[in-house]
Amino acid sequence: MTASARNSDKTLLTTKSEEFSREIAAVIPGGNDSPFRGFEEVGGHTIFFNRALGSKLYDIDGNTYFDYLGAWGPAILGHCVPEVVAACQSAIAHGAVFGAPHELELEMAKLVIDTIPSIEKVRFVNSGTEAVMSAVRLARGFTKKDKIVMFEGGYHGHSDATLCSQGHQSSAGVPSSTAQETLLATFNDFESVRQVFAKHRGELAALVVEPVCGSMGVIPPNPGFLEKVDRLCKQEGILFICDEVLTGLRVARGGAQSLYEIKPDLTCLGKALGGGMPIGAYGGSAEIMEQLLPNGDVYQAGTFSGNPVTMAGGIATLKLLADPLVYKTLESRTAQLFEGLQNHINRKSLPIQLQRVGSMFGIIFAAKPVRNWQDHLSIDARAFAQFFHKVLSQGVYLPPSSVDAACVSAAHSEDDIEETVRIMCAQL
Ligand SMILES: Cc1ncc(COP(=O)(O)O)c(C=O)c1O
Incomplete structure (x- = not known):
């Protein structure tokens, strides 16, 4: 079953995560041990996960997500290798x-x-x-x-x-x-x-x-x-x-x-x-x-x-x-993701920049490519926040930040990427 099929097209039910987010904020400042993990920029409550396997994350309410956070970088081969x-x-x-x-x-x-x-x-x-x-x-x-x-x-x-x-x-x-x-x-x-x-x-x-x-x-x-x-x-x-x-x-x-x-x-x-x-x-x-x-x-x-x-x-x-096939896979999956998104962005002339090196990437809500700190100030954090929540509700987990790198892993299959492109394009 794919992530989006599992979550259906309805609004995501994350009742337990919401409850736990409130509870944890009472004992851990901000509700997490590293502030980037919070949803301050995108709004809403954080999601609590209880399992990660391959290219997917599983939350405590029974939802499944394609994981593009990659634990902020480490999960290059996917989870539970x-x-x-x-x-x-x-x-x-x-x-x-x-x-x-x-x-x-x-x-x-x-x-x-x-x-x-x-x-x-x-x-x-x-x-x-x-x-x-x-x-x-x-x-x-x-x-x-x-x-x-x-x-x-x-x-x-x-x-x-x-x-x-x-x-x-x-x-x-x-x-x-x-x-x-x-x-x-x-x-x-x-x-x-x-x-x-x-x-x-x-x-x-x-x-x-x-x-x-x-x-x-x-x-x-x-x-x-x-x-x-x-x-x-x-x-x-x-x-x-x-x-x-x-x-x-x-x-x-x-x-x-x-x-x-x-x-x-x-x-x-x-x-x-x-x-x-x-x-x-x-x-x-x-x-x-x-x-x-x-x-x-x-x-x-x-x-x-x-x-x-x-x-x-x-x-x-x-x-x-050390197996070169891993890097070939990472490259072809990330290229597949970018090609699908870029075609859609071009068709609709959207003010979005796709920036990546290898399997680290950003979907940047800005009219022009971002090349330094000053440019990055033009990123539309509100537009990103809306996109973040729309794709989250369809089973795609991105970093909760308009500026931080997202990651593809070698565990993402062609089907995972195809489904991700479909979900993302429907929300852009
Ligand atoms: C480029 C870079 N340097 C250093 C760090 C800090 O690493 P850690 O979070 O493991 O302390 C990070 C973390 O995001 C990073 O991206």
Whole structure:
């Protein structure tokens, strides 16, 4: 039975989710542990899920959805992948955490190094936030400089150093002294990078970039942009940190750095790397990574870092992703989705931009393509919210955000996509 058939054409019944949403808000601020999950932007109450399998999500009221959230990135192979489940079950049965090195950690490190050629040595942590936070500290320790440059609207997790941008990338509680150490340039505007570098010559430790921006409308880099930034960083002795927490494994097996001609000094990974288990990783040249304690003097630690269950999930995932067929499937399913939507958008001359790299995509309610933070301000969040709820009621779950990346998984079938296109086009 397809998702839309299951949900029928009537308004979705989500009585239990509504009740639970009220109840959870009394004990967890905002009703969730990560604010992006909330429905503040689109309105209404959140949906509570109790099962995820393949390309589908199942809620507590008995509704089924085609999943295009992909857990905000990790579910690249879909949900409950048998090999990943078996690997994690076996690992937990042998001991969930040792607090000491183990073989799975060694195997996983070798696989990551094999997958991302710019990484000679790697450290595992528990989230993308930790990966970027640690990479920034390492860059500061290595260069003995304090300031970093990032791009307006870029999202690099919730550490103080990177919450100095705009909108939902900023936060009260970040000390102004910390914010002063983070400088902003404009994505896809090389001149803006050159200007910041010139103004702060001798003060900069690193530039941090999401090679494809995933939190302001899915923005690919303009041709040559990242290459020029990488080159300038190398000329100026500033470390080039690629935050591939979302793009790593997702846009290509070797990450965005394999699509563009760049060689980051440090790469941050997370999300898809753990097969659904909480993970982060950062790595780069041996020379830089050796600055970490105990060999060097840059501190990073973690009780659960590199834990066996996460390593097992990651190993199983990386082995499956080594099959080129997975990426062919991801590409053809996402292309199928975009072709169906684009034909409809063209026919009706709708002010909607379809933006994607690989299987991360955005359905952007804007008259013109979005290329940077300023452009992204033109996105019609209200139009998106209406669309979100209309397709939700027909069994399609998108990120509840007009700007964040949606994801296709290798578990989506041609039929899933065909049905999704039918549902979406009927609502546009
Ligand atoms: C590019 C990027 N960097 C860092 C992070 C933070 O990762 P985590 O949520 O695992 O802390 C995210 C999460 O959305 C991200 O998209």
